[in-house]
Amino acid sequence: xxxxxxxxxxxxxxxxxxxxxxxxxxxxxxxxxxxxxxxxxxxxxxxxxxxxxxxxxxxxxxxxxxxxxxxxxxxxxxxxxxxxxxxxxxxxxxxxxxxxxxxxxxxxxxxxxxxxxxxxxxxxxxxxxxxxxxxxxxxxxxxxxxxxxxxxxxxxxxxxxxxxxxxxxxxxxxxxxxxxxxxxxxxxxxxxxxxxxxxxxxxxxxxxxxxxxxxxxxxxxxxxxxxxxxxxxxxxxxxxxxxxxxxxxxxxxxxxxxxxxxxxxxxxxxx
Ligand code: ATP
Ligand code: MG
Numbered sequence: 001x002x003x004x005x006x007x008x009x010x011x012x013x014x015x016x017x018x019x020x021x022x023x024x025x026x027x028x029x030x031x032x033x034x035x036x037x038x039x040x041x042x043x044x045x046x047x048x049x050x051x052x053x054x055x056x057x058x059x060x061x062x063x064x065x066x067x068x069x070x071x072x073x074x075x076x077x078x079x080x081x082x083x084x085x086x087x088x089x090x091x092x093x094x095x096x097x098x099x100x101x102x103x104x105x106x107x108x109x110x111x112x113x114x115x116x117x118x119x120x121x122x123x124x125x126x127x128x129x130x131x132x133x134x135x136x137x138x139x140x141x142x143x144x145x146x147x148x149x150x151x152x153x154x155x156x157x158x159x160x161x162x163x164x165x166x167x168x169x170x171x172x173x174x175x176x177x178x179x180x181x182x183x184x185x186x187x188x189x190x191x192x193x194x195x196x197x198x199x200x201x202x203x204x205x206x207x208x209x210x211x212x213x214x215x216x217x218x219x220x221x222x223x224x225x226x227x228x229x230x231x232x233x234x235x236x237x238x239x240x241x242x243x244x245x246x247x248x249x250x251x252x253x254x255x256x257x258x259x260x261x262x263x264x265x266x267x268x269x270x271x
Contacts, residue, residue, distance in 0.1 A: 013041065013049070016083065016202060023082025027113040030105040033079045036162065043183035044200050046243045051207060054238040055199040061230035062159065062179045062195050063095070063211035064223040069157035069177070072097035073127075077104065080161045080201060081114040085121035087205040092123070094212045097159065100128040100151035104144060104164055127151035137170050145170070152176075159208075160189070161201045168192040181205070185239040196232055198239040 004014045020037055023029040051059075066072045074088060074097045081088070092099050101114050108130060115126045127148040135149040144167065147153050158171055161181040165188025171178050172192055180193035181204045190196045197204045215223060 013044075016200075019082050020079065023078060023117075026082075026117070027109055028082050028117055029078040030103075030110065032105060033077070037079060040162075040183040040200065043185075043198075046247070047183065047198070047239075048246060049200075051199050051203045052239065052242050054235045054242070055197055055204065056207060056211075057230065058195055058197040058232075058235050059199070059204060059207040060211045060215070061227055062197060062208050063215050064226040065157050065177055065179060065195060066095040066097055066159065066208070067212060067215055067218075068220060068223050068227070069095075069097075069155075071155045072157045072159070073151045073155040074099050074159045075102040075152060075161075075163065076100065076114060076118065077102065077162060078110060078114055081117045084201055084205045085117050085123075087209065089118065089122045091159075091205055091209045091212070094209050094216070098151050098155075099123055099126055100148050101126060101133075102128055102147065102152060102160075104167075106133075106144075106146065137167070137174065140167060140170050160193075161205065163189050165189045165192060185236050185243075190236060194232060195230065196236055198236070 004011050004018065008014060017037070020029055020034060024031075024034060072095055074092055076088060076099055088099060091097065099118060101111050103110060111129045115129050118126055127150055132148050133146040135147050135153040137145040137147055137152075152158055152171075155176060157177045157179065159179045160168060160171070163180055163182075168178055168180060168189040169192045172194070177195075178193045179195045179197070180189045181197045181199065181201050182190045183198060183200060184190060185196070185198045190198065197208075199207070215226070
């Protein structure tokens with residue numbers, strides 16, 4: 001792995017990139033997955049690279065929905081398997097959710113590579129690999145619609161970290177409760193999901209687990225109450241407002257990086 005200097009100002013973000021590159025080299029991540037990550041990074045920059053209050057509220061609603069579900073399923077792609085394999089396994093254990101490999105760019109090799117990575121992280125059962133993905137989601141074309149009849153097909157709640165808009169829409173039309181994790185509050189996925197966590201999967205998955213541990217012993221009435229009080233439209237609106245306010249503040253302050261700001265002021269004095 002490429003050595004990242006610990007004092008690099010963007011060390012954390014670079015470490016995440018290295019994990020994805022490693023995942024790409026091991027055959028888990030598709031080329032398009034690398035590009036999708038870049039889009040996510042850009043929104044993370046705007047959000048401030050931390051979990052916001054609305055994102056934590058959405059994670060709490062997600063935990064409640066998963067605990068209430070009869071058949072909760074976590075859909076995993078190459079990016080997710082590279083970035084948070086252990087965290088996915090822990091979440092599945094806490095919420096009794098099944099794990100299903102579900103890919104936009106399906107190849108048998110990639111499915112197997114993802115399955116292996118998850119098993120190495122401690123997963124006992126992985127759905128959706130090879131012939132197991134024998135059922136189809138209506139409305140989607142060819143290989144993009146394959147799902148496992150023991151998993152997503154019969155699921156009532158599906159967690160889709162990093163899903164494509166089309167497929168999120170199709171899952172909604174199959175009457176499933178869709179929980180999405182997407183850094184872009186404007187994406188079709190973010191807009192179609194029942195619960196959208198606008199946060200990086202790196203932070204969002206452990207947040208849902210933490211919330212699920214806290215909520216685990218509540219009655220189903222209490223959990224339903226949490227869901228009833230959650231409004232995804234409003235939550236997305238709050239996220240857009242956070243970005244707007246943050247940008248307005250940064251624009252007013254002139255420049256983002258404090259040291260650069262100092263240099264800039266000195267330069268103005270000389271002029
Ligand atoms: P949509 O199809 O939903 O309209 P899109 O076509 O713009 O979205 P896709 O390439 O289909 O985007 O999906 C990638 C999505 O995943 C992007 O919206 C991006 O913001 C998000 N994303 C990428 N990496 C992460 C990450 N680490 N955490 C959270 N979200 C991420
Ligand atoms: Mg898309």
